[in-house]
Amino acid sequence: MSDSSSPRPADCRITGVLLAGGQGSRMGGVDKGLVELAGQPMAAHALARLAPQVDELIINANQNLAAWQAFGHPVFGDDIGGFAGPLAGLHAALVRARHPLVVTAPCDSPFLPADLVERLATALHAADAQLAVARTFDQPHPVFCLCRRDLAEHLGAFLAGGGRKIDRWYGSLKVVEVAFDDEEAAFRNINTRDELAEAAKDLPAGAA
Numbered sequence: 001m002s003d004s005s006s007p008r009p010a011d012c013r014i015t016g017v018l019l020a021g022g023q024g025s026r027m028g029g030v031d032k033g034l035v036e037l038a039g040q041p042m043a044a045h046a047l048a049r050l051a052p053q054v055d056e057l058i059i060n061a062n063q064n065l066a067a068w069q070a071f072g073h074p075v076f077g078d079d080i081g082g083f084a085g086p087l088a089g090l091h092a093a094l095v096r097a098r099h100p101l102v103v104t105a106p107c108d109s110p111f112l113p114a115d116l117v118e119r120l121a122t123a124l125h126a127a128d129a130q131l132a133v134a135r136t137f138d139q140p141h142p143v144f145c146l147c148r149r150d151l152a153e154h155l156g157a158f159l160a161g162g163g164r165k166i167d168r169w170y171g172s173l174k175v176v177e178v179a180f181d182d183e184e185a186a187f188r189n190i191n192t193r194d195e196l197a198e199a200a201k202d203l204p205a206g207a208a
């Protein structure tokens with residue numbers, strides 16, 4: 001992670017936000033990113049992959065804030081309460097990001113692509129879009145997105161009007177979808193204890 005040494009010009013710099021504000025209900029109501037996977041908290045795997053790709057890293061979490069702070073990055077909760085979904089975390093991130101572009105990744109995707117950010121950014125700029133989102137084949141991955149920080153007001157108005165559905169908000173924007181068909185396995189998402197056990201088989205202990 002770099003700032004003054006970033007190869008990106010200042011107006012193209014990117015804040016990465018790890019989305020970890022969910023309730024982990026399919027895992028029994030745990031703070032999913034803090035659950036151990038191959039000797040590390042699950043979030044450590046995602047953070048290790050995301051950090052080299054961004055110019056600033058921040059964490060959105062709504063519980064166990066001290067444990068999240070131990071990762072050494074700024075931690076903040078949703079501004080609207082009641083676990084309103086990932087858009088609430090994205091909005092809080094847009095408000096706090098130091099850089100003009102913000103990329104999101106969920107805490108439960110420990111294999112995320114090493115070229116996620118570069119490919120989203122290339123597509124965003126080429127299409128002059130407001131938001132770039134990953135997909136593999138016909139499967140969208142809406143919590144892997146890169147968008148412009150100046151969407152904060154637009155998203156704030158959507159949330160204030162009761163909007164919660166990520167697809168609906170994306171539908172109101174100029175969006176470019178970015179195909180990662182060649183990296184489908186990198187989007188593997190760990191939602192249950194069984195999926196956690198399977199993922200552990202594919203990661204050596206202490207791998208993050």
Ligand SMILES: Nc1nc2c(ncn2[C@@H]2O[C@H](COP(=O)(O)OP(=O)(O)OP(=O)(O)O)[C@@H](O)[C@H]2O)c(=O)[nH]1
Pocket residue numbers: 019020021022023024025026027032060062078082083084085086087088089090105106107108143191
């Ligand atoms: N900030 C914030 N993020 C959320 C919220 N709900 C889900 N997320 C995030 O959205 C991403 C995808 O969510 P899920 O995989 O469904 O995670 P989850 O909500 O913790 O898990 P389940 O309760 O089992 O659905 C994860 O990065 C979550 O942390 C929320 O209310 N606020």
Ligand SMILES: [Mg+2]
Pocket residue numbers: 106108189190191
């Ligand atoms: Mg998930």
